[in-house]
Amino acid sequence: MVTSRWTAATARPASLRRRGPVLERAILDAALEQLSTVGWNGLTMEGVAAGAQTGKAAVYRRWPSKEDLVADALQAGLPSFEGAPDLGSVREDLVALCRRARDAMYSRPGVALRAVIHECDPTQAERFHGVIFEGVVEPLLKLLREVIARGIERGEVRSDADNRYVADVIPAMMMYRSKMHGSEWSDEEIEEMVSRLMLPLLRPGAA
Amino acid sequence: MVTSRWTAATARPASLRRRGPVLERAILDAALEQLSTVGWNGLTMEGVAAGAQTGKAAVYRRWPSKEDLVADALQAGLPSFEGAPDLGSVREDLVALCRRARDAMYSRPGVALRAVIHECDPTQAERFHGVIFEGVVEPLLKLLREVIARGIERGEVRSDADNRYVADVIPAMMMYRSKMHGSEWSDEEIEEMVSRLMLPLLRPGAA
Numbered sequence: 204m205v206t207s208r209w210t211a212a213t214a215r216p217a218s219l220r221r222r223g224p225v226l227e228r229a230i231l232d233a234a235l236e237q238l239s240t241v242g243w244n245g246l247t248m249e250g251v252a253a254g255a256q257t258g259k260a261a262v263y264r265r266w267p268s269k270e271d272l273v274a275d276a277l278q279a280g281l282p283s284f285e286g287a288p289d290l291g292s293v294r295e296d297l298v299a300l301c302r303r304a305r306d307a308m309y310s311r312p313g314v315a316l317r318a319v320i321h322e323c324d325p326t327q328a329e330r331f332h333g334v335i336f337e338g339v340v341e342p343l344l345k346l347l348r349e350v351i352a353r354g355i356e357r358g359e360v361r362s363d364a365d366n367r368y369v370a371d372v373i374p375a376m377m378m379y380r381s382k383m384h385g386s387e388w389s390d391e392e393i394e395e396m397v398s399r400l401m402l403p404l405l406r407p408g409a410a
Numbered sequence: 411m412v413t414s415r416w417t418a419a420t421a422r423p424a425s426l427r428r429r430g431p432v433l434e435r436a437i438l439d440a441a442l443e444q445l446s447t448v449g450w451n452g453l454t455m456e457g458v459a460a461g462a463q464t465g466k467a468a469v470y471r472r473w474p475s476k477e478d479l480v481a482d483a484l485q486a487g488l489p490s491f492e493g494a495p496d497l498g499s500v501r502e503d504l505v506a507l508c509r510r511a512r513d514a515m516y517s518r519p520g521v522a523l524r525a526v527i528h529e530c531d532p533t534q535a536e537r538f539h540g541v542i543f544e545g546v547v548e549p550l551l552k553l554l555r556e557v558i559a560r561g562i563e564r565g566e567v568r569s570d571a572d573n574r575y576v577a578d579v580i581p582a583m584m585m586y587r588s589k590m591h592g593s594e595w596s597d598e599e600i601e602e603m604v605s606r607l608m609l610p611l612l613r614p615g616a617a
Contacts, residue, residue, distance in 0.1 A: 244451050244529075320589065321528040322451070340590065361610070368607040372579060375586035379578060382527065382585070383547065400575040400611070403568070408615030 221257075229255040230262055234276035238315035243322040246273070270330045273319060277334050280312030284342040293354035293405060297373075297397045298390075300346055304377060305388040307339075321382070344370050354405060361407040369404060376400070428464075436462040437469055441483035445522035450529040453480070477537045480526060484541050487519030491549040500561035500612060504580075504604045505597075507553055511584060512595040514546075528589070551577050561612060568614040576611060583607070 221229060233254030237246040248269060252259045266272035284307075288299035307313045316339065319331055347370050354360030376396060380386035428436060440461030444453040455476060459466045473479035491514075495506035514520045523546065526538055554577050561567030583603060587593035 335590075363606075364610070366606050368583075368603050369610075371583060371586060372607065374590075375582040376575075376578060378589070379582035379585050383542075383581075396575050399570075399573050400579065403571070403576075404607070404611040406615070408613070 226255070226257060226261065227265060228279075230257065230265070230272070231276040231279045234272050235280050235311055235315045238273065238276070238318045239311050242318040243273070243327075248272070270327065274331055274334050277312065277316055277319065277331065278338060280315065281334075281338040282307045282310060282312065284339075284346055287346040287349035287353075289353065293350060293357075293359045294397055294402060296350040296353070297401050298393055300343075300350060301373060301377070301388070301393040301397065302390065304343060304373070305393065308377065308381065309387070317381075340374065343374060347373060351405065358407065360405040364405050372400070372404065433462070433464060433468065434472060435486075437464065437472070437479070438483040438486045441479050442487050442518055442522045445480065445483070445525050446518050449525040450480070450534075455479070477534065481538055481541050484519065484523055484526065484538065485545060487522065488541075488545040489514045489517060489519065491546075491553055494553040494556035494560075496560065500557060500564075500566045501604055501609060503557040503560070504608055505600055507550075507557060508580060508584070508595070508600040508604065509597065511550060511580070512600065515584065515588065516594070524588075547581065550581060554580060558612065565614065567612040571612050579607070579611065 230251060233251045234246070236254055237250050241250070246269060248262050249259055251272065252262045255262070262272065266275065284303070288296045288303075290296055290299060308317065316335065320328070320335065323331065348365060351360055351365050351369070355362050355365065373396075377388060380392075381388065386392060437458060440458045441453070443461055444457050448457070453476060455469050456466055458479065459469045462469070469479065473482065491510070495503045495510075497503050497506060515524065523542065527535070527542065530538065555572060558567055558572050558576070562569050562572065580603075584595060587599075588595065593599060
């Protein structure tokens with residue numbers, strides 16, 4: 204489907220008359236594509252226009268700056284984290300949640316998002332903080348807290364484990380190891396992290 | 411000392427004839443300065459030469475590329491992490507160690523190092539992995555492991571806590587929160603992390 208549209212477009216570029224939402228979607232897709240290949244620093248409005256097979260003016264008409272365009276592209280492309288897993292044990296729920304986070308990290312919008320997080324300086328990054336927090340961090344933390352709360356009800360998890368430091372461990376470890384060790388978070392590594400780190404951290408007992 | 415040398419150099423730029431190690435040191439300092447202000451992407455050999463008040467040729471004669479120069483500058487500037495704190499309890503030792511890591515993070519070489527970690531793509535980053543691992547990550551992990559081992563001897567820490575997942579938590583949290591929450595790791599935040607995260611994770615008990 205995508206291939207045939209592309210082929211048709213390449214064959215008759217002049218006839219590629221897309222309007223409104225269709226053209227916008229193509230521009231946002233091209234922005235994500237650029238972010239995940241050349242990164243934030245390499246992304247240009249020209250490159251995005253070329254990727255979307257449109258003119259630079261069509262991009263600037265909708266988004267006055269690279270920052271605005273990238274914020275919208277991330278927002279439109281982010282995966283939704285709806286519904287916490289409920290598999291009967293905190294171990295299984297955490298493994299399922301980490302797998303979901305891993306899949307999101309390595310999706311195209313996830314790669315784009317990480318390029319923005321890592322490459323932007325703090326002033327630029329501020330522009331995207333809302334998008335990242337409301338779109339990814341908060342939804343993930345909400346699911347984690349659900350899983351932990353269910354563990355507390357079942358008596359599997361200590362009652363004071365529902366705090367921000369505990370909730371930050373999984374996203375922190377996933378960011379750190381992918382950045383510093385080039386980890387791609389295999390299923391095995393996820394299971395090891397849950398067994399060796401999360402379960403000891405959450406278990407009830409002498410506090 | 412630094413100020414007076416700088417002043418003298420500004421007053422008589424033509425007479426600034428430094429050789430060998432003195433000039434090399436000035437170039438490496440200028441590279442760290444550039445990294446911590448304009449970052450990896452902003453750093454140029456021209457900028458470094460200007461910062462060191464020398465010519466581009468003097469830089470290229472010693473370092474054929476930006477990568478080589480930055481690797482040497484990081485190596486020369488990194489703080490040394492010698493000797494684990496030994497204050498009588500795992501809580502105090504961890505707090506002392508985290509403070510030391512925080513101070514290193516916000517030193518000029520630390521800021522430079524983080525610019526490299528965050529901005530480089532994986533191919534470029536590979537060039538610096540040796541420097542970062544041997545210079546920072548491994549020494550810090552070694553101290554952490556010493557603190558944990560001493561806690562195990564004292565019976566404060568469970569015997570299976572000496573593993574890479576546990577050891578990675580502190581560097582992971584420090585990187586994640588400084589990047590995502592703009593945290594500067596106040597003493598209070600360090601103490602909270604140790605109390606709410608590290609002590610529950612390390613405590614002996616039903617595993």
